[in-house]
Amino acid sequence: MFSSLKVRNYRLFFAGQVVSNIGTWMQRIAQDWLVLSLTGSATAVGVTTALQFLPMLLFGLYGGVLVDRLPKRRALLVTQSAMAVTGIALAALTLSGHVQVWHVYLAAFAVGLATVVDNPARQSFVSEMVGPDQLQNAVSLNSANFQSARLVGPAVAGLMITGVGTGWAFLANGLSFVAPIAGLLLMRARELYVVERAPRGKGQLREGLHYVAGRPDLIWTITLVGFVGTFGFNFPVYLSAFADDVFHAGAGSYSLFNTLMAVGSLAGALLAARRGTARMRVMIGAAVLFGAMEILAATAPSLWLFALLMAPIGMFGMTINVTANTSIQMGTDPAMRGRVMALYMMVFLGGSPVGAPIAGWITDAYGVRAGLAVGGVIAAAAAATIGLVLARVGNLRLSVGWHHGHPRVRFVPRESGELATVG
Structure with missing residues (x-):
């Protein structure tokens, strides 16, 4: 489960990310709660989320072109430093009492860039x-790292918000970037695997898109992640509204929801680390169950039942994320990996500028229960549709049976007689 930690450079990277990810989750919780406190609007929280992910939607593909051209370690030193400065600036504004909602919007957009x-x-x-x-x-393990930090970050953020205010959470995030920057500087360049960088030239963006267009396995994975990310992962909008408007609880309950979701996400990431391969059927099944759990959570009558449902939602959501990420990276030419991963992240994260304001509007107009249910329905329907399309393209059929005393649902090749009947 932890075999890649034997590599020294990766251990340094992993350790730095643990600290930085804790700070990132603290800022996410503090940012959402600050916006809700300043405006009283779930739509404003959605706008903040949208602004943070809008640059990925607008410029994500160009970022991938740059990544394929640049030394990645140096690029990361620049980007991590920029995000540290943003966190410290937002902390200064908040602690001085001069923060306004447009400051938070600007900081979110800067982090997105x-x-x-x-x-x-x-x-x-x-x-x-x-x-x-x-x-x-x-x-x-990267995903497990992120979700482990999610266990700590929201809990600490909740204590800091109620105890000393949101500004200290922003400051902690800004200072946390010292760890990954130090890790990058301490790496041994000679121990890195050499990957040929793409030369400067015209048409590299188009080249990357053509590469993905010729790979159905990449297209359908990215499509499914796009639907789930755009409509199912708007938790900053949903969870803050459930804590404040439905259950009339405070920042502590909002942190609890995020923490329990992180428990499930961590379990999903560790289970993925044990699996030898990333399979499409695992991703599709997880997406269907993810949507079903969101629909169930939308109808939860009590705070504790809603909170407990965050764990399976987190587990299935992380299974989708890790399986998609791994299958795309392992199936992509290294010279194209930056562009393909940029497209993947653009669709996954860049969908938030579309989905978050819609989720916020539905929440304000019809209630947060309706917003969460709609997200779950779209995620489950997209997964089922893509699963059926892939089954038809691959001449597969659904098989339901028992295996070693357990139910098993899978797609298997059609027999020739079945193909003739379908035809």
Whole structure:
């Protein structure tokens, strides 16, 4: 489960990300709660989320082109430093009592601009640290790392918000970037796997799109992730509204929801680290169950039942994320990896500028229960539709049976007689 941690460079990267990810989750919780406190509007929270991910939607593909051209370690040093400055600036405004909602909007957009390069660089840099044999394990551990921090960050953020205010959470996030920057500086360049960088030239963006267009396995994975990310992952909008409007609780309950979701996400990431391969059927099944759990949570009558449902939602959501990420990285030419990962992240994260305001509007107009249910329905329907399309393209049929005393649902090849009947 932890085999990739034997690599020194990856250990440094992993340790730095633990600290930085805790700070990132603290800022996310503090940012959402601050906006809700300043405006009283779920739509405003959605706008903040949208602004943070809008640059990925607008410039994500160009970020991928840059990542394929640039040394990834140097690029990460620049982007991590930029995000540190943003966190410290927002802390100064909040602690001085001069913060306004447009300051938070601007900070979210600035972080989004850095993410345009940071995300594909971090994703594709993993293969340069560990090589192809350990890639699946390292990608899964990265997700486990992020979700482990999610267990700590929201809890600490909740204590800091109620105890000393949101500004200290922003400051902690800004200072947390010292750890990943130090890790990058301490790496041994000679131990990195050499990946040929793309030369400067015209048509590289178009080249990347043509590459993906010729790969149905990449197209359908990215499509499914797009639907789930755009409509199912708007938790900053949903969870803050459930805590404040439905259950009339405070920041502590909002942190609890995020923490329990992180428990499930961590379990999903560790289970993915144990699996040898990333399979499409696992991703589709997880997406169907993810949507079903969101629909169930939307009808939860009590705070504790809603909170407990966050764990399976987190587990299935992380299974989708890790399986998609790993299958795309392992199936992509290294010279194209930056552009393909940028497209993947653009669709996954860039869908938030579309989905978050819609989720916020539905929440304000019809209630947060309706917003969460709609997201779940869209995620489950998209997964079922893509599963049926892939089954038809691959001449597969649904098989339901028992295996070693357990129910098993899978797609299997059609027999020739079945094909004749269908035809």
